[in-house]
Amino acid sequence: MRELRNLFSLMVGSKRKYVDPSRAVEILKDAFKSSESQQQDVSEFTHKLLDWLEDAFQMKAEEDREGEKPKNPMVELFYGRFLAVGVLEGKKFENTEMFGQYPLQVNGFKDLHECLEAAMIEGEIESLHSAENSARSGQEHWFTELPPVLTFELSRFEFNQALGRPEKIHNKLEFPSMLYMDRYMDRNREVTRIKREEIRRVKEHLTLLQQRLERYLSYGSGPKRFPLADVLQYAMEFASSKPVCTSPVEDIDSSAPPGGTKGQQLSLPSTAEQDPLPPLESAGPASASTAAQQQRVAIHKPFTQSRLPPDLPMHPAPRHITDEELRVLEVCLHRWRSEVENDTRDLQGSINRIHRTIELMYSDKSMMQVPYRLHAVLVHEGQANAGHYWAYIYDPHQRCWMKYNDISVTKSSWEELVRDSFGGYRNASAYCLMYINDKKPFLIEEEFDKETGQILSGIDKLPPDLKQYVREDNELFDKEVEEWDSLQVRKAQQEKLVLAAAAAAAASSISTSSSSPQPMSVESSPPDNTVAQQEPEYMEQPSPTNDSKHLQEDTERAISRAAAEQEERSPEALLTAAIKLEYARLLRFAQEDTPPEKDYRLQHIVVYFIQNQAPKKILERTLLTQFADRNLAFDERCKSIMNVARAKLDLIKPEEVNMDEYEMWHQAYRNFRDTTIFMMTGLDLFQKTNYMEALMFLIYSYQYNKELLSKGRYRGHDEELLGHYRRQCLLKLNEQAAAMFESGEEPEVSTGLGLMNELVVPCIPLLLVHDTERDLLAVEDMRNRWCSYLGQEMEPNLQEKLTDFLPKLLDCSAEIKSFHDPPKLPSYSTLELSERFVRVMAAVGGR
Secondary structure, eight states: OOOHHHHHHHHHOOOOSOOOOOOHHHHHHHHOOOTTTOOOOOOHHHHHHHHHHHHHHHHHHHHHHOOOOOOHHHHHOOEEEEEEEEEEEEEEEEEEEEEEEEEEEOTTTTTTHHHHHHHHHEEEEGGGGGGSSOOEEEEEEEEOOSSSSEEEEEOOOEEEETTTTEEEOOOOOOHHHHHHHGGGGGHHHHHHHHHHHHHHHHHHHHHHHHHHHHHHBBBSSSSSSBBBHHHHHHHHHHHHHOOOOOOHHHOOOSSOTTTOOOHHHHOOOOTTSOOOOGGGSTTHHHHHHHHHHHTTTTOOHHHHHTEEEEETTTSOSSOOOHHHHHHHHHHHHHHHHHHHHHHHHHHHHHHHHHHHHHHTTOOOOGGOSSSEEEEEEOOOOETTTTEEEEEEEEHHHTTTTEEETTEEEEEEHHHHHHHHHHHHHSEEEEEEEEEEEETTTGOOEEOOOOOTOOEEOGGGSOHHHHHHHHHHHHHEEEEEEEHHHHHHHHHHHHHHHHHHHHHHHHHHHHEEEESSOOOSSSSOOOOOTTTGSOOOOOOOOOOHHHHHHHHHHHHHHHHHHHHHHOOOHHHHHHHHHHHHHHHHHHHHHHHHHOTTTGGGGOOHHHHHHHTOOOOOHHHHHHHHHHOOOOOGGGGGGHHHHHHHHHHHHHOTTTTTOOOOHHHHHHHHHHHHHHHHHHHHHHHHHHTOOHHHHHHHHHHHHHHHHHHTTTTHHHSOOHHHHHHHHHHHHHHHHHHHHHHHHHHTTTTTHHHHHHHHHHHHHHHHHHHTTTTTTHHHOOOOOOHHHHHGGGSSOHHHHHHHHHHHHHHHHHHHOOOOOOOOOOOOOOOOOOOHHHHHHHHHHHHHHHO
16 A cells, blocks of 8 residues: 555656556565466456455554544445345345446447446346246346446456357447436336336337348348349349340351460450341341251360350340330339338338437436546457556546556547547457546546645645655656766767767878778769679669750650651741640650559659649740750750750749749659659569568658658559558568567577567557558557467566567557658669669569
């Protein structure tokens, strides 16, 4: 009790970011250790802790009492009473029992009220409401007194008899932020019984309506069933279809060899649907030859026997139907479909009204007099044998939810609480709910100074002995901070001395080697025999003139074509014609439907601009800049055109082209190119199984690409492709790290855990933040792999490392951790980038 008192006082008034609970935990561990020395189940631990605290308060209360009955704050805050009313072997009984944490089963229920309804009734209870003497047994629970703090223990674990081990129940269970307990109170027993009987009767009617609706929505007698309205629609479409038959003349090309070519076997006559041949019975001589042909194919011939029968329609349709039959059938089918749709709507409307009736059954004011507000939710993520715990606690003064996760306390939201606590699609779910009586404000109200009337906060709330204890700890912390600061100053001074010594040594080295024929500088490239030879292929640096040379060739081709097609040969006319030709070429590229590996945006910036609907003025200035390139001055014609283009650029007024917008579009293209290089490099490294290096390229390419796509679908690349390889890269690294851990040998174990801590774990929030199903499944796979080790025999040091690592892996927070700086990008010319992109994308094959 003393250690808990000290611990809680530090949590109230400490200057530290977090408080170390080791001393209290060690006492609790020794006291609660089971005979098998295994980790305690959290519910069992909480029960024992509350019992122990109750005993401790009781001892203190009995010491201090002076004739009156001692008060125990644990009992007054956390314990209530219920009345058990029942029948045992035909005999009625009533017992009053005390409860603390009220246990609720999760399996088979969708929300907290359903759990409570089931928990309040045990066995066959019909005999309670009848005067007949029955041998049946059962009981109801009715609360006679609810505690100010009402705690529900959600049972999310069950023992799997087949596997011989406990398993966690991941089913979704909803719970409200405000819970009205009136329907469970003994004083409302008769009203609740009447309402329960009404709900039971209404639900029986609801079941009948749902069964009737199901017959409409899943019609048929076979294994596959369809909505009846759709079946009638399909029948109407079939009846009104016109038969289009094939012909043996069209089906086989007599000039083709017996086997035919692949293309010929797959091709269909282009006029088959527009100009159908007459049916066989009216085909005259053709029908005789067809009959003879059918007699000749008695021998098994795969090609000829796989032909369609000559009178088989190209699509399902009636063979014979008169206009009168079709008219009657369409009228009937249309009328039946309307009737079915009306019946379906009426049934759905009735079902919705019944659901609403059930929801409002307890909404009258008389049944909303016992409000309990959700105050705390304790969450577990993992499997039955291990996992990570954290809590959400409502701060009534800031009016927001706070998340308490190990050493981190952060502001949260109801939406995040719901995502982590309801369960249903992750390994995370609530196992304990704490509600507080909303009519007892003393539980959460501010404390005031009796003399000044000011609100007390922090250390001022504490009694004198704890104030002193916290002050002493804060003074100790201040000294620790001062010592740490002094240590950092000394380290910085030592580093300066080391750098100064290194600089002096470098200067001495330069002076003694000044006559070397190949001096090295920061800017210069290393000679051929240096480590540059060992750099990977994607780090090769291209010639700086490659880009302009590629663009120059495109420009010169446009000028040559313009000169050949244009009658007027003046430089201005040629420039205008050449720009139009170049734009037409780039427009074709922008409109062409290309495979993933051929991306014309990488070949020219204007293709990117066209696809993303850049303003016309931006396109014109960009093309004009292309023709104003000084590298064009290799002959007089190009030189004159270049001079005209440069003159036109000089004449453009600021109000005609917004240069900020112009630069923004060009920066957007540079971002697109950089993202492409990130993606291409990451995919290339992934194909080479270099997953560690690939990961950062894939992570950054995905993040940058997502930002690009937020501004337009043609601003970036295929998000699913990048997401797939980002996910696969993490799974591969997880597999490698797990294999290292399984070896049980050093340094492999440490290397594997380092790989997880440095690379994989920081990336998990990136997969959780958008709740993509495949990403969530990948995270579950990674976590399950490590959780599976918990039930296995291993060395104590491995068990300790695993126990230390798992909370980091199982942290459900979607908070993005800090990352390494982006990896250095290699430089590519336009031609090199396009060619390399083709090779990489062809290798991955669009996944």
